[in-house]
Amino acid sequence: MQKMLIEGGRTLSGTVKIGGAKNSAVALLPAAILADSEVTIEGLPQISDMNALSELLQEIGGEVRWDGSTVHIDPSKMISMPLPNGHVKQLRASYYFMGAMLGRFKQAVIGLPGGCYLGPRPIDQHIKGFEALGAKVTNEQGAIYLRAEELRGTTIYLDIVSVGATINIMLAAVLAKGKTVIENAAKEPEIIDVATLLTNMGAKIKGAGTDVIRIEGVESLHGTKHTIIPDRIEAGTYAIAAAAVGGEVLIDNVIPQHLESLLAKLREMGVRIEEKDDQLLVIGGGKLKGVDIKTLVYPGFPTDLQQPFTSLLTKAEGVGIVTDTVYTARLKHIDELRRMNAPIKVESGSAIVSGPAKLEGARVRASDLRAGAALVIAGLMASGVTEVTGLEHIDRGYEDLTGKLTSLGASIWRDEMTVDEEEQTKNS
Numbered sequence: 081m082q083k084m085l086i087e088g089g090r091t092l093s094g095t096v097k098i099g100g101a102k103n104s105a106v107a108l109l110p111a112a113i114l115a116d117s118e119v120t121i122e123g124l125p126q127i128s129d130m131n132a133l134s135e136l137l138q139e140i141g142g143e144v145r146w147d148g149s150t151v152h153i154d155p156s157k158m159i160s161m162p163l164p165n166g167h168v169k170q171l172r173a174s175y176y177f178m179g180a181m182l183g184r185f186k187q188a189v190i191g192l193p194g195g196c197y198l199g200p201r202p203i204d205q206h207i208k209g210f211e212a213l214g215a216k217v218t219n220e221q222g223a224i225y226l227r228a229e230e231l232r233g234t235t236i237y238l239d240i241v242s243v244g245a246t247i248n249i250m251l252a253a254v255l256a257k258g259k260t261v262i263e264n265a266a267k268e269p270e271i272i273d274v275a276t277l278l279t280n281m282g283a284k285i286k287g288a289g290t291d292v293i294r295i296e297g298v299e300s301l302h303g304t305k306h307t308i309i310p311d312r313i314e315a316g317t318y319a320i321a322a323a324a325v326g327g328e329v330l331i332d333n334v335i336p337q338h339l340e341s342l343l344a345k346l347r348e349m350g351v352r353i354e355e356k357d358d359q360l361l362v363i364g365g366g367k368l369k370g371v372d373i374k375t376l377v378y379p380g381f382p383t384d385l386q387q388p389f390t391s392l393l394t395k396a397e398g399v400g401i402v403t404d405t406v407y408t409a410r411l412k413h414i415d416e417l418r419r420m421n422a423p424i425k426v427e428s429g430s431a432i433v434s435g436p437a438k439l440e441g442a443r444v445r446a447s448d449l450r451a452g453a454a455l456v457i458a459g460l461m462a463s464g465v466t467e468v469t470g471l472e473h474i475d476r477g478y479e480d481l482t483g484k485l486t487s488l489g490a491s492i493w494r495d496e497m498t499v500d501e502e503e504q505t506k507n508s
């Protein structure tokens with residue numbers, strides 16, 4: 081097991097290239113199950129979620145070939161194998177095998193998904209959608225069984241705006257008979273990206289990116305080539321890091337419009353940002369003012385940037401209040417930030433940050449992916465050395481985080497943990 085060490089107090093400067101969007105990638109790979117010939121996807125992030133999904137695709141007979149950040153998936157020999165355990169537990173997005181396998185084979189057996197624990201993460205809206213399309217869904221000993229004679233298009237109103245349910249229902253509906261309408265759909269850019277791949281495969285989808293998506297079922301889908309959108313959350317993380325420690329960071333391969341809610345808040349704090357076509361220049365270093373944030377579905381402030389933003393607020397003057405309305409319990413990073421002397425208290429479910437504070441290096445544990453990013457940013461700001469464990473979470477979603485930060489001038493590296501440290505981590 082490894083830990084990450086950060087010697088804080090350095091500014092960041094230079095250019096960082098953003099990878100493909102994790103939350104798009106984790107749906108694009110399973111979407112290939114629906115094709116009858118090879119699907120090629122370019123620009124994918126090199127993260128552990130990609131390895132887990134590749135393994136799952138291979139388990140059901142897919143031929144998966146990686147060439148750098150490009151994957152070639154030949155789904156023609158796939159069969160409907162049960163996937164009750166193993167890699168399914170490693171990531172949240174294994175739930176996309178439900179929609180894709182149901183769409184292609186009209187049946188699937190998939191274990192309950194893993195991923196970051198952010199409080200309860202039910203999948204009732206996914207199941208509501210599959211049932212409305214005609215599937216019988218049962219939960220037997222921790223695995224979801226889905227079976228359908230045939231899938232028939234219908235109108236599905238989502239009670240909660242859900243990224244996963246919107247994409248999963250799209251995956252199941254593209255090969256269903258007739259027309260499916262998803263109302264109260266999520267509007268995240270990743271949904272448009274998945275709809276674009278499916279459309280290039282021959283699907284008929286209208287309205288992705290709005291809250292009503294209309295799908296006309298087709299008989300079959302074919303192979304295609306697709307380039308993924310950049311990761312707005314990775315880009316946002318580097319923007320926050322640059323604001324936190326100062327310097328000039330050029331974030332390359334980003335769609336600035338995908339980050340408007342974050343950029344507005346950074347500007348409100350006093351950070352200078354220049355937007356270019358596919359780049360953002362973030363100039364940190366000045367005095368920052370505390371602001372409040374409330375996470376919302378897209379285009380609101382993304383819950384996935386809430387934790388890193390909380391670290392940034394410790395540097396600002398005055399009080400900043402952080403409320404996560406998407407995942408109300410996404411607060412596990414707070415206790416760890418407090419170990420680093422962060423002046424944060426939790427009241428009525430909101431984190432109240434009173435800055436500015438001088439953070440101090442400490443031994444901390446990442447409980448989930450973005451908690452990890454929050455702790456790394458805190459480590460960059462802190463005096464002394466910060467040791468971060470729980471790297472398996474960070475590796476699920478950040479491509480070469482230490483390499484990219486090192487190239488920007490940070491002092492950050494990975495080291496093997498001693499046996500004692502591993503024991504302490506397991507028991508903590």
Ligand SMILES: CC(=O)N[C@H]1[C@@H](OP(=O)(O)OP(=O)(O)OC[C@H]2O[C@@H](n3ccc(=O)[nH]c3=O)[C@H](O)[C@@H]2O)O[C@H](CO)[C@@H](O)[C@@H]1O
Pocket residue numbers: 103104106172173200201202203204205206207240241242243244245266383384406407
């Ligand atoms: C792989 C992926 O894309 N992960 C992202 C996706 O997760 P994920 O797709 O799992 O998140 P959802 O958009 O579904 O969740 C939004 C809210 O709806 C609730 N809910 C969701 C589905 C359901 O059937 N029932 C239900 O109650 C959830 O508990 C949560 O409170 O969107 C989240 C919200 O932007 C992000 O934090 C995750 O990074």
Ligand SMILES: C=C(OP(=O)(O)O)C(=O)O
Pocket residue numbers: 102103171172173194195196197198384449450477
């Ligand atoms: C919560 C996240 O991912 P997942 O849904 O894959 O657990 C995230 O990307 O912040």
